[in-house]
Amino acid sequence: MSPRAKDTVANNATTFDISDHTADMACRWLTAQCDDHAIDNQVAFQITVCLAEAINNILQHSGLDNNPIHLQCSLDSQQIIIDISHTAARYQTSSHTSIDLLKESGRGSEIMRLWTDQIHYRHLDGVNHLRLLRHYKR
Amino acid sequence: MKLNISRHQQVVTVQLTETLVMSNADTTRLALTELTDQGNHFLIIDLSLVNFLDSSGLAVLIAIYKQVNRQQGQVVLLQPQNNVRALIELTRLHQIFDIYEDPQSAIHSLQAA
Numbered sequence: 001m002s003p004r005a006k007d008t009v010a011n012n013a014t015t016f017d018i019s020d021h022t023a024d025m026a027c028r029w030l031t032a033q034c035d036d037h038a039i040d041n042q043v044a045f046q047i048t049v050c051l052a053e054a055i056n057n058i059l060q061h062s063g064l065d066n067n068p069i070h071l072q073c074s075l076d077s078q079q080i081i082i083d084i085s086h087t088a089a090r091y092q093t094s095s096h097t098s099i100d101l102l103k104e105s106g107r108g109s110e111i112m113r114l115w116t117d118q119i120h121y122r123h124l125d126g127v128n129h130l131r132l133l134r135h136y137k138r
Numbered sequence: 139m140k141l142n143i144s145r146h147q148q149v150v151t152v153q154l155t156e157t158l159v160m161s162n163a164d165t166t167r168l169a170l171t172e173l174t175d176q177g178n179h180f181l182i183i184d185l186s187l188v189n190f191l192d193s194s195g196l197a198v199l200i201a202i203y204k205q206v207n208r209q210q211g212q213v214v215l216l217q218p219q220n221n222v223r224a225l226i227e228l229t230r231l232h233q234i235f236d237i238y239e240d241p242q243s244a245i246h247s248l249q250a251a
Binding site for chain 1: 194
């Protein structure tokens, strides 16, 4: 399937729609955003991994069908905010803070929790919203 | 995901490239499983070219760890980039994987196993 992407800039935020049903394009997009804003490589890697985990969770647990996942990234001198929204089914993420080291699944939520400063879930008018916030210093 | 494979006696080094993520996890896992099914139970997974990894990629490493352990083998990691190493340590997988920065040390550790 050929991925379809829309990349627009408005109100100091950049938005992006993915429909290739992988996190790959979204991660490349976020990496480019971080590069454009000279975000520290370590912070950029960590928030991009968190984005990958969030999208992987949606793809694995929500039955997305052909609906795109909408992303919005807002950056300023102190924080990066990623808003992820989709209309697929709601799902419950794992809240485990410690898992069996040899377990192959269940680490995504723990990674997001440890590498972001805030995670906020909201369901409004049939749309699921997930906000990841990470503070940083330039 | 392209795998570069080299052999030093019974020790096989598998160099992964670029990314190990959900979209290529299954094919990578299959390729590594075929390698272990062929009797290669002492593996070095060279991560030096891997610049991005997610939990699906970590799951591949764990799956191979369990496979070679069942065969009384061993797998170690070689030269993860700093960010990748940070993810491995964040998820405490450095407690089950020995990590080497020097290929010869990795080979010697497996030859002595």
